[in-house]
Amino acid sequence: MWSVLLSCIGLLVALYALCLWIIPAVVQYSGCLALLWHDVIVEKSLDTVTRTTRPHRLLKAVQDRAIRGNPKSVISVIDHYCRNQEWAMNVGDEKGVLEQCVLLMQQRLWICGSGFILDSVVSELNPQTVLELGTYCGYSAVRIGRLLHSGARLLTLEFNPDYAAVAREVISWAGLENTVQLVEGASGDWIPRLREHFGIHTFDFIFLDHWKERYLADIKLLEECRLLRKGTVLLADNVVCPGAPDYLEYVRKSPLYDSRYFKSHLEYTKAEDGLEKSVYLG
Numbered sequence: 001m002w003s004v005l006l007s008c009i010g011l012l013v014a015l016y017a018l019c020l021w022i023i024p025a026v027v028q029y030s031g032c033l034a035l036l037w038h039d040v041i042v043e044k045s046l047d048t049v050t051r052t053t054r055p056h057r058l059l060k061a062v063q064d065r066a067i068r069g070n071p072k073s074v075i076s077v078i079d080h081y082c083r084n085q086e087w088a089m090n091v092g093d094e095k096g097v098l099e100q101c102v103l104l105m106q107q108r109l110w111i112c113g114s115g116f117i118l119d120s121v122v123s124e125l126n127p128q129t130v131l132e133l134g135t136y137c138g139y140s141a142v143r144i145g146r147l148l149h150s151g152a153r154l155l156t157l158e159f160n161p162d163y164a165a166v167a168r169e170v171i172s173w174a175g176l177e178n179t180v181q182l183v184e185g186a187s188g189d190w191i192p193r194l195r196e197h198f199g200i201h202t203f204d205f206i207f208l209d210h211w212k213e214r215y216l217a218d219i220k221l222l223e224e225c226r227l228l229r230k231g232t233v234l235l236a237d238n239v240v241c242p243g244a245p246d247y248l249e250y251v252r253k254s255p256l257y258d259s260r261y262f263k264s265h266l267e268y269t270k271a272e273d274g275l276e277k278s279v280y281l282g
Helices: 002-027 031-050 054-065 071-084 098-106 114-125 139-145 161-173 187-198 212-224 239-243 245-253
Strands: 129-133 153-158 180-184 203-208 228-236 257-265 272-280
Touching: 031 054, 031 239, 054 071, 054 161, 071 139, 071 161, 114 139, 114 203, 114 228, 114 272, 129 139, 139 153, 139 161, 139 180, 153 161, 153 187, 161 180, 187 212, 203 212, 212 228, 212 239, 212 245, 228 245, 239 245, 239 272, 245 257, 245 272
Parallel strands: 129 153, 129 203, 153 180, 203 228
Antiparallel strands: 228 272, 257 272
16 A cells, blocks of 8 residues: 555656646647647646636736836846746847847847847837737736837737736836837738727837737738838748748748848747847838
């Protein structure tokens, strides 16, 4: 009997170590395995056990630990939560500082954390009008919104109503509700209505981070609706993992864009990923 009990305990310890340390360490270097493990197996298991969703667990971490009205604190809490407790597909962050990333970009050493690439592009461009496609839990909206000057506007579109509800709370907790306006609905439905509904003629900066299959269709729709101007900057995340090959082929071959790839990693992992920065030439 004791041998059976000890065997069961040993098995449980082995499973615990496997799930908590060994598998996460192995999938760190494979984007496909990381997405399968974190986005399917772990998320569904935790949803079942806790009877909550990942966005709501992330929101609770923000409300429990982040300083209200402090965007930097909100970003820091989300990054810590996603690195140490539960992975989530935000644009993410890596070690380093913004100034170092700018220097790397200027020297054409295109390896830097996705979050800092985003920061660098926004800070350099200093946009007045910004469009984000894919809000998810509001992480990148907070990351962009905190860098915008007074009077600038960020419209962020989110198709999933549950994600949108959590994102509104996160954006509000960061104190950016007057800068960031969340629009709920499909990008294909909203893009043709943006000028009429919000009075925005063109966008200075567009961040694509929604369904990768929609990248190309939505950029063409933005062109058709004349929401791009000469010099508009588009930054597309996760162009390697999960990937957006048709979008990359279009912006790299089209005479309408000057496009450049920034090598990075899939959020909170060591798996290769990257962002594509494309300047609209008109």
